[in-house]
Amino acid sequence: MRKSLTVAAVVIVLAVIGLGAFQYFNASTEGSLVPGEPEVPEIAEELAQPDWCPDVEFISAPGSWESSAEDDPINPQANQWSYMLSITKPLQEAYTPDHVKVWTLPYTAQFKNINSKEEMSYDDSRNEGASKLKGELGYMHETCPGTKYIIAGFSQGAVIVGDVASEIGQGHGVIPADKVMGAIMVADGRRENGVGVNPGNPVSGVGAEIALEPLERLVQTVVPGASMRGVREGGFGELQDRAFQICAPGDSICDAPYDVGNALERAHEMVGGNDLHSMYATNPDVIPGTTTTQWIIDWSRNAIDTM
Template structure:
């Protein structure tokens, strides 16, 4: 859900659904404000324009006077056309999406506060008129604040706002404001704002490309995707969101990693001299270093425990960002990161104590700094491009892999469920062939039975393929837990979780392998006319395959509805029953067709940073005049300012 893909260029795939908390779809109570009569020392501008950047386009320490990201060209053009008339601000906020230790909702909540405070600082300027813009996560933020203004006249009256321009707003709902450009079929992944924009409705212009699932998701077609989006875009502390957001959130951000060598250099320089050092600066650099090293340690530990993450990194092509990240993790595995984290914390605490007036022994910081430098030398010596690429990949690796687990289970689980009836039928028929006394009697009857057994084992080999893909690419325990967190009213998520639980108890890959070997053995007998040998192998290995397979499918009894509401730890509905219900739900009107997730080409990275479709707003024409979303909003805003003069 991001916005700031324009600053991240290639190397990071979609950016699914994927990372998310800004909006709940509700408008919170107005925050307490400073005295509304306050007037800025520099006087009141004729027009004040707020531009809220998207994910990764800014940070909490950014200079708000510097234009950044996708909205930057709009600000620059307005400044050029109306010099001295517009005060322009880009509110500084974390702009993270499950990276840097921040859930999307926590980042967005900080952004809303920053925007609200900035607007409130000019609340005493009765004649100042406002323009408010936001992109992706910034659109989420700007839209919520605009809703607060339009519905509650806070922090300024609605009649002071000239217009609100939102691009890729995750709460786009087709009902509030004007959707400009081609028709949009869906709503934002976070759902619509309950109160809308009230008095500002006619002054809100929304831009959304229909292919951008951050602002255009079909909840009827993909309720699972919508459920995930609504859950993880809740504000901090919202009921039911903490478990999934915790599973998605990484303690590392790309900017932290690229800044690490500079912070390490600062620590070395400020502790090397004999004179007085800048202790506040040293404490800040050491604290930031400790936080980054802790993020690296946590990420490396998580990857070691997660085969799916290892597989994703290992699959990177030579020279790719994934390969750089994988190589960088190899470097980290040889370092005492835990000791480095403690060392950085010790330096930060000591520097803070000195800055506060303490008098520690002379040179107390020199040795800890040298030890830290020795441990982290391989990191500090890594080329900038390697750190940049590794940071891009590792910062979103956790949410990427986690969402991939869900989509893998959804897509392959549905294919598996659809195959279950045919698998059961083929296993029973294979069992009948293998227990037929004629199988061991040489002659035409034996040959026909062996050919039939070969055909059935071939069918089973193909039917089991979704099982194998599912088991090979999913951490079944993790996937089951995540599916249970999703508030999916259709029941498909819980049934998928129960299916995964059953599969985790069966050696699915081994079973499929045995079926494949049985098929090969039978084919060898057919080719060589070794009918008796083939019959012996079929009777021996085949019956084991049939027995294990039928036990995995279960009894086929219908699972009661109550089991979906509160499944007990001891209940074990059969796979056949669960598969039947899963397919029934997936094909029913308005239910979740999980296969659509894969069909629409989603991956975890794009889910979390679906503002990746930057070109849809900077290059794609939206009207007959050839305007892009960005140039259209520029002309729209300029016309409103021009009307004041």
């Protein structure tokens, strides 16, 4: 009797196990293809490029006192003498907006110093500019996934462009590096030789933020709220071959000597600028055979027309 009960119990257990296995197998294969048919992989839906999206967006970042937070990015009016207008106006005339969107960064663009203590500090101004630039790139990339970009800036705007390009090139920016056709920095305060490409005459110095970094506490007495951040760690990464650093030899903003000498004098030069810093539109000694303005226009048009 006991032996019969043991056999019956074993049979019941095996039946329960078999039923559970059948239910598990049936659930795991529900909706699968007929045996013998190859499995069809899911195809991710490709993001479409809306008709209104441009093929290229040229983003311009003006220098100190050449923009405002309320300016119109398509038709900037903050400063009619802004250096970047010498580049963006010809590009707007050369292309229709559905082909090339020209967008000018609207940011405060100020530089608090001992002569203008009421202005926004350099740190706050460039942080605002960088945030707005990344906001535009992020919005456009999400909305227009097929659009590519050229980003260019002068002086404070060049620092902003360089910082954003460095993040993108190192893989932690708001858009992928392969979406950037070029990053162009004119008179970048964080410029260093060998980081990026110099299309012009050689310069032996470095950007003022690098030269003055060891003396930042002294610099703060002239330009409070202007951090001298030194080099960009990691450089431009994947954008190294298309990050262009343009600097007039002798321009103390981007070609400061390593031995700064009189640091206070250098700090005052950052505020007041110098003759070379204001002559990029016409100076024939920056890039042989042309001017900085014309080089940027020609390079951009060639890049756009051959894409």
